[in-house]
Amino acid sequence: MTPTPARPDPSSLGRQDSWDGVRAVVAGFGVSGFAAADNLLFLGAEVTALDEATSDDKAEKAELLETLGATIRLDAGATETLPDDVDVVVTSPGWRPSAPLLAQAAGRGIPVWGEVELAWRLRDAGPTGEPAPWLAVTGTNGKTTTVQMLDSILRAAGLRSAAVGNVGRPIVEAVMDPEPYDVFAVELSSFQLHYTQSMSAESAAVLNLAEDHLDWYTGPQPMLDYAADKGRIYHRAQRACVYNVADPQTRRLVEDADVVEGARAIGFTLGTPGVGMLGIVEDFLADRAFVEDRSTSAAELCTLSDLASQAPHFVANALAAAALARAHGVSQAAVRDGLKAFRPDGHRIAHVATAGGVTWIDDSKATNPHAAMSSLQAYDSVVWVAGGLAKGAGFDDLTQKVRERLRGVVLLGQDRRVIADALSRHAPDVPVIDIGDGETGSAMERVVDAAARLARPGDTVLLAPGCASMDMFANYAARGDEFTAAVRRRLADQDT
Incomplete structure (x- = not known):
């Protein structure tokens, strides 16, 4: 009898291997x-793709892959049962480990990878003969901005770079590009890191840690689990572990990481940098980590006025991006040129209008309390527009720290009572207007009208909701667009 050939082990395969016979x-x-x-x-x-959410876009993509031989199931119940004879499961990052399909895989000893893990295994030799290194960024807030800043710096240095991962192109698609890259700037969420086992970033950064996505973690200490997933980015780091001096949790994650021998801990601070840090000296972003005589001198990277914003969290992001770029060997001039050229995406501390002495700012991307607090601390007197889906986060710490800045608060969305309760405990004298749920358009117009009643000349009306948007809007961008449109309609009506 002819013996049955051994099934291929996907854990041993890379881009140059044949995956024939692997059932994924x-x-x-x-x-x-x-x-x-x-x-x-x-x-x-051999690929089977399963999902219970259907859309015209997914149906079109399913038809394309089916012509290439994939099995696609996009219907109710499709993800309840893991098929037989599976060698590996590649999961989308938002899926909890407790999802039936993933729980069944774990019970059967089948490896579960995220797309990031798959991409790491599929890297191929680049122009230098080695796979393009990864400069990886995570944190509760600022990931996308920092990665885009980093990509701008790398491009200013003449490198073929791409911002990938949780931003830009899917990372699997990028690493499989037939024209190889020099380096990747990689944004990673806690969900993506949860399913990543073998990644070894050249350098990595955790920007900050605060409550977010705690509804995803089902253990008794969700914040510890969330932090642990963030800290996975440092494991096997080769050159630098970049941490936030103002957030001791990030330094502890570095200390707990199993890194490649010789990797350095590099801090960034909005204060004067110590040895081994990047920080601010007078009006300059300064490097005391990647200069030869760092014990007595620092390298000037750029001025604060070179940045698109001098908001503290924006400056901190620039320092983290600069640290990762300098760890890669990028020059001071390229850091300066890349940061000067960078402009943030919409809905990130975006100026909407100034009229009657009141400035209107759209920071709809502030989707958790930590992001909202960073935004609020950039302004002295604020009418704060907040609310949405809190995702299990609390607002007590935020309200305690910003109450002296609040002219008033306008609340909307499903979890607005969470914020209202925190304000009543810690800022009871601050006027609060609850505009209720209502329809999306009319709700945002009521928000703007309420904010205008509270605002005084010199104030900033700040949409920094501290919550996700999906209770009332398609996404944070749609929420910001509605706010911007409502502000402009109101100001136009005043001019007529």
Whole structure:
């Protein structure tokens, strides 16, 4: 009798290996799921993709992959049962480990990877003969801005770079690009890091840690689990572990990490930098970590006025990006040029209008309390627009720290009572207007009208909700667009 050939072990395979015979299940058919399924098919694997959410876009992509030989199930109940004879599961990052499909895989000893883990295994030699290194960024807030700043710096240095991961192109698609990159600036969420085992970033940064996504973690200490996932970014770091001097939790994650011998801990601070740090000296971003005589001198990187914003959290992001770039060997001039050229995406401390002495700011991207607090601390007198889906986070610490800045508060959204209760405990004298739920458009117009009644010349009306948007809006961008449109309509009506 002819023996049955051994099944291939996907854990031992890379980009140059044949994946013929590997049976892969892709859990979730969003952007990253499609990229994973597409490239696994290209490598020769047998792919089954499962998702219960259907849309015209997903149906079109499903039809394309089915013509290439994939099995696609996009219907109710599709993710309840893991198929037989599976060698690996590649999951979308938002799936909890307790999801039936993933729990069944764990029970059967089947490896569960995220798209980031798959991408790391599929890296290929670049222009230098080695795979393009990863400069990785995580944190509760500022990830996207920092990664985009970093990408701008790397491009200013003449490198073929891409911002990937939780921003930009799916990372699997980027690493499989036939034209190799020099380096990747990689944004990673806690969800992505949870399913990442073997990544070894050249350098990595945790920008900050605060309550967010705690509803995703089901253990008795969700904040500890969340922090542990963030800290995975430092494991096996090769050159630098960049941490936030103002957030001791990030330094502890560095201390707990198992890094490559010789990797350095590099701090960033809005104060004067010590040895081994980047910080601020007078009006300059200064480097005392990657200069030869760092015990007695610092290198000037750029001025504060070179940045698109001097808000403290924006400056901190610039310092973290500069630290990762300098760890990669980028020159001072390239750091300066890259930061000068960078402009943030919409809905990040975006100026909407100034009229009657009142400034209107859209920071709809502030989707958790920590982000909202960073935004609020950039202004002296604020009418704060807040509310939405709190995702299990609390607002007591925020309200205690910013109450002296608050002219008033306008609340909307599903979890607005969470914020109202914190304000009643810690800022009972601050006027609060609750505009209720209502329809999306009319609700935002009521928000703007209420904010205008509270604001005085010299104030900033700040949309920094501290919450996710999906209770009332498609996403944070739609929320910011509604706010901006409502502000402009009101000001136009006043001019007529």
